Amino acid sequence: MKRRDTLKALSLSSLGMAVLPTTDLVAAPPDPKPFKTTPARIPEEIERDKKIMADKFLTPAELATIGILADIIIPAEGKSGSATQAGVPAFIDFIVKDMPQYQTPIRGGLRWLDNHSTKRFGKSFAGITPKQRIEIVEDIAYPDDVKPEFSHGAAFFSQIRNLTVTGFYTTRMGFDDLGYMGNTPNDWQGVPQDVLDKYGLKYDPIYDKKD
Amino acid sequence: MNLFEIKEQPKVYDVVIVGSGAGGGMAAYQLTKAGAKVCLLEAGGYFDPADPKYITQLKNPWESPRRGASTRTRPFGDFDAAWGGWDIEGEQYTAMPGTQFRWFRSRMLGGRTNHWGRISMRFGPDDFRRGSMTGIGDDWPTSYEDYAPYYDKVDRLIGLFGTKEGIRNEPDGIFLPPPKPRLHELMLKKAAGSIGIPVIPSRMAMLTKPINDSRGACFYCAQCGRACQAYADFSSSSVLCIPAAKTGNLTLINNAMVREVLTDPNTGLSTGVSYVNKLDLKEYSIKGKIVILAASTCETARIMLNSKSPRFARGLANDSGVIGKYLNDSTGASRSAFIPALMDRKRYNEDGVGGMHVFTPWWVDNSKLDFPRGYHIEYGGGMGMPGFGFGGGIERVNGLFPDRNGNKKKAGGYGVALKDDIRRTYGAYIGMAGRGEPIPLESNYCEIDPNSVDKYGIPTLRYHYKWSENEIKQAKHMQDTFEQIIHAMGGIPMGRKPDASNNYGLAQPGEIIHEVGTVRMGNDPKKSALNGWQQAHDVKNLFVVDAAPFVSQGDKNVTWTILASSWRTSDYIMEQVKAKNI
Ligand SMILES: Cc1cc2nc3c(=O)[nH]c(=O)nc-3n(C[C@H](O)[C@H](O)[C@H](O)COP(=O)(O)OP(=O)(O)OC[C@H]3O[C@@H](n4cnc5c(N)ncnc54)[C@H](O)[C@@H]3O)c2cc1C
Ligand code: SF4
Numbered sequence: 090m091k092r093r094d095t096l097k098a099l100s101l102s103s104l105g106m107a108v109l110p111t112t113d114l115v116a117a118p119p120d121p122k123p124f125k126t127t128p129a130r131i132p133e134e135i136e137r138d139k140k141i142m143a144d145k146f147l148t149p150a151e152l153a154t155i156g157i158l159a160d161i162i163i164p165a166e167g168k169s170g171s172a173t174q175a176g177v178p179a180f181i182d183f184i185v186k187d188m189p190q191y192q193t194p195i196r197g198g199l200r201w202l203d204n205h206s207t208k209r210f211g212k213s214f215a216g217i218t219p220k221q222r223i224e225i226v227e228d229i230a231y232p233d234d235v236k237p238e239f240s241h242g243a244a245f246f247s248q249i250r251n252l253t254v255t256g257f258y259t260t261r262m263g264f265d266d267l268g269y270m271g272n273t274p275n276d277w278q279g280v281p282q283d284v285l286d287k288y289g290l291k292y293d294p295i296y297d298k299k300d
Numbered sequence: 301m302n303l304f305e306i307k308e309q310p311k312v313y314d315v316v317i318v319g320s321g322a323g324g325g326m327a328a329y330q331l332t333k334a335g336a337k338v339c340l341l342e343a344g345g346y347f348d349p350a351d352p353k354y355i356t357q358l359k360n361p362w363e364s365p366r367r368g369a370s371t372r373t374r375p376f377g378d379f380d381a382a383w384g385g386w387d388i389e390g391e392q393y394t395a396m397p398g399t400q401f402r403w404f405r406s407r408m409l410g411g412r413t414n415h416w417g418r419i420s421m422r423f424g425p426d427d428f429r430r431g432s433m434t435g436i437g438d439d440w441p442t443s444y445e446d447y448a449p450y451y452d453k454v455d456r457l458i459g460l461f462g463t464k465e466g467i468r469n470e471p472d473g474i475f476l477p478p479p480k481p482r483l484h485e486l487m488l489k490k491a492a493g494s495i496g497i498p499v500i501p502s503r504m505a506m507l508t509k510p511i512n513d514s515r516g517a518c519f520y521c522a523q524c525g526r527a528c529q530a531y532a533d534f535s536s537s538s539v540l541c542i543p544a545a546k547t548g549n550l551t552l553i554n555n556a557m558v559r560e561v562l563t564d565p566n567t568g569l570s571t572g573v574s575y576v577n578k579l580d581l582k583e584y585s586i587k588g589k590i591v592i593l594a595a596s597t598c599e600t601a602r603i604m605l606n607s608k609s610p611r612f613a614r615g616l617a618n619d620s621g622v623i624g625k626y627l628n629d630s631t632g633a634s635r636s637a638f639i640p641a642l643m644d645r646k647r648y649n650e651d652g653v654g655g656m657h658v659f660t661p662w663w664v665d666n667s668k669l670d671f672p673r674g675y676h677i678e679y680g681g682g683m684g685m686p687g688f689g690f691g692g693g694i695e696r697v698n699g700l701f702p703d704r705n706g707n708k709k710k711a712g713g714y715g716v717a718l719k720d721d722i723r724r725t726y727g728a729y730i731g732m733a734g735r736g737e738p739i740p741l742e743s744n745y746c747e748i749d750p751n752s753v754d755k756y757g758i759p760t761l762r763y764h765y766k767w768s769e770n771e772i773k774q775a776k777h778m779q780d781t782f783e784q785i786i787h788a789m790g791g792i793p794m795g796r797k798p799d800a801s802n803n804y805g806l807a808q809p810g811e812i813i814h815e816v817g818t819v820r821m822g823n824d825p826k827k828s829a830l831n832g833w834q835q836a837h838d839v840k841n842l843f844v845v846d847a848a849p850f851v852s853q854g855d856k857n858v859t860w861t862i863l864a865s866s867w868r869t870s871d872y873i874m875e876q877v878k879a880k881n882i
Contacts, residue, residue, distance in 0.1 A: 127364040127378050129354045131345065133389075134373055138365065162714045169719075183365045231710040232695050243712075247695055250714065254691030254722060259361035259368070263686060266719070267726055268647035272358060272685050274519035277652050279480030284646050290486045295463055295501070298477060 141186045151199050152178050154215050155249070161226055162253045169266035177256035184252065198245025205242060306574060306583045313339040316572055316588030318558045318603065321411025322862040323846035324594030325536030330870035332549040339586050340541070341556040341575055344383060344407030347414060349527035349538050356381065357526040361687050369688035377687065381414040381527035382406040390755030394762045401763030402810035403598060409554065410537030411596065412813070413859070415525040417655055418505040418533055419678065420460045420860040422451045424469030427854030434672050437739050440851045441823045441832035444471070450864035458534045458863065459511045462503035470661045476508045478657065482650050484642060484681040484730050485658045491788035492660065497781065502659045505534035522684065524654025533654065555579050559758050560607040561591055561616050561842065568611050570842045576756040590873060590882060594846045594866070598627070598746050601818035601848060602761050605748050617829050617836035622820050625745040627765060628853065630814040631675065631736035632807035633775040633798065635782040637791035638697050642728035650683040662855050671773035674855045675736025683727035691722050698725065700792055732785065734778035737855040739770050740817050765809040775804035814858050819848035834869045841882045845869050
């Protein structure tokens with residue numbers, strides 16, 4: 090099978106890649122609400138993910154605050170949408186159940202935030218104005234320049250920032266924002282010439298040899 | 301029915317093989333092709349990289365609710381091919397207080413080769429005689445010349461890319477064309493080269509050109525760890541076990557957890573194995589004229605130590621008492637860096653093969669250093685596919701460069717500026733990892749834990765492993781080298797430089813997953829369990845074809861040598877059978 094030929098063809102099977110065997114198509118019983126998780130699981134993984142998805146950890150109020158924070162971290166702008174548009178809260182909701190080590194820091198961090206917000210503005214973070222929220226965020230968003238009394242808020246914000254960024258950039262919207270072009274069959278022929286030129290680099294002649 | 305009744309199969313196989321990874325897969329392939337009736341017992345389930353049931357290749361991160369993050373069953377990520385991990389439910393292991401060992405297992409057809417890194421290096425001539433060359437460690441009973449023809453055969457059968465470099469202790473193979481380096485790899489080569497550190501094309505088992513009709517060519521998805529549905533990378537499942545099954549000479553039994561090797565009390569020869577069927581939890585036995593163990597280095601030692609009888613009171617073929625000892629894993633240390641010159645990159649598909657396109661072979665003369673063995677350096681980086689963890693720690697990086705107007709800014713932040721920072725730094729990180737040769741020590745070993753059995757009732761392993769000064773000094777050298785390379789690239793090393801307080805970042809024993817040595821081969825039956833053909837001194841129809849027999853491991857990842865030595869032993873078995881010696 091030559092890659093040169095196979096790349097021309099469109100179907101996956103011609104790449105030597107698998108297509109669904111017909112037996113599976115025939116045998117699959119109609120499932121009204123199929124359970125969806127990562128493809129190609131072993132049975133114990135399906136059991137585990139079913140359980141995680143059935144469990145609840147974050148409350149609706151906590152998730153709403155996470156949504157507000159996530160959109161402050163990743164707002165919609167010219168190039169792409171916002172964190173909530175990319176489904177980040179649902180991702181964080183799952184991940185804190187999947188990775189219990191996040192549970193106390195996230196829940197506790199949200200409590201810190203609401204407590205701080207109430208002291209400062211008389212209402213929880215969700216209840217204050219966008220301008221007031223930014224005032225708080227400015228105090229906790231820069232971990233190297235944070236006042237000692239905000240250190241816990243800053244640690245929490247860094248954690249939410251990391252989860253939000255991961256949650257956003259691991260979606261189609263995030264891929265497009267970033268310009269990620271891979272995860273598709275191709276014939277790697279090296280760094281484009283204009284990029285090589287820009288960096289003053291070139292390929293060793295050994296790479297021209299085809300055998 | 302009595303649960304403890306052992307169900308005996310009347311059939312006697314020519315050969316019974318335990319474990320379907322690199323070593324067991326190769327033996328199964330060679331022996332079935334030669335016409336032997338082989339029974340292959342595998343503790344894990346069936347796996348075929350091309351069966352849609354198992355395919356995770358080319359899936360997107362959002363198809364995983366955890367975006368590809370690791371789990372207990374898939375420590376290398378939710379899309380990784382390997383089932384098992386460091387911590388398998390009901391199959392525990394222990395370590396003596398004050399010592400450590402981390403044990404990675406895969407429980408599936410093909411074992412750990414479904415997701416291994418596929419870095420495929422021959423050991424060099426010196427790697428077989430470090431003992432006599434340096435006065436520390438031991439020589440192999442065999443030499444490079446014994447394996448050279450088999451390395452050639454493995455190269456042709458399985459395929460790998462690389463370049464002929466003529467470096468004496470990095471023997472060239474029969475190579476397919478290497479993929480062109482990515483941008484950061486070209487920069488690494490230039491920078492490292494400027495300070496005298498060589499960077500050459502890597503040697504890895506992916507087919508950059510097709511080699512036969514049953515396997516496709518690489519289409520550069522960078523996901524070999526998910527196992528290739530085109531069979532363009534080497535997995536024992538797709539390249540050895542499934543073709544062996546197609547000969548019609550293979551009986552594959554999955555979910556068969558081997559408990560012990562059975563022996564004839566009169567002759568002391570092995571007669572087969574007993575196993576627990578993981579699905580019905582009943583005990584079975586399989587008879588064979590020859591038994592080959594390939595359950596992986598530690599598991600093979602475990603089976604032998606558990607195979608006790610009046611004739612073999614210390615465990616099977618263990619009159620020397622050496623089994624379990626000299627366990628050794630590669631050293632490992634790593635560092636990552638931010639490379640400002642790689643900011644604001646033009647986008648293109650830079651996935652490439654699943655792993656590095658260049659690496660650094662060992663380049664220094666140890667007689668000028670304060671530690672006796674070398675290491676190689678593996679490199680990472682590029683505009684890879686985002687997965688769980690992407691963008692993590694941006695607050696440690698985005699204060700290091702000015703904004704688009706040239707103004708200094710604070711690290712961390714949020715909003716439109718943060719999004720811009722993520723885009724600007726995408727593909728601007730590199731990582732490097734040293735993988736080095738340790739000194740095998742008798743005092744590093746695994747043994748049967750007297751107090752613990754797994755859920756099948758099989759006594760488990762207890763480890764006793766400590767690094768020596770030799771490995772710690774080597775890790776220090778790695779860290780110094782990493783910083784030199786990073787600085788030569790104009791990069792900024794990430795995090796604090798590891799130092800004496802943390803053994804210079806030296807990975808815990810076992811973590812590099814190149815464990816070898818627990819069933820040593822040698823010429824002296826008092827000091828070794830196997831001869832140079834990997835045949836038990838005390839039980840001539842018992843062989844070991846994983847990395848347990850290896851006396852040492854060079855600074856070369858071990859799998860290509862497992863494949864070559866398993867083929868060599870398979871040939872020897874066929875000769876011996878023909879000559880009626882076994
Ligand atoms: C993340 C990772 C990256 C790696 N990268 C590289 C690399 O780049 N280059 C390299 O050379 N090596 C690499 N390795 C190491 C490589 O995977 C191993 O060296 C190789 O797979 C060992 O082959 P094996 O046949 O000894 O054992 P395995 O591949 O571990 O196979 C052993 C098989 O035996 C089965 N088994 C175990 N116990 C029993 C029992 N009691 N009864 C029945 N069956 C049993 C197991 O289920 C398994 O299928 C890597 C490993 C990992 C995990
Ligand atoms: S990089 Fe190549 S060999 Fe590896 S999985 Fe992708 S297509 Fe297969």
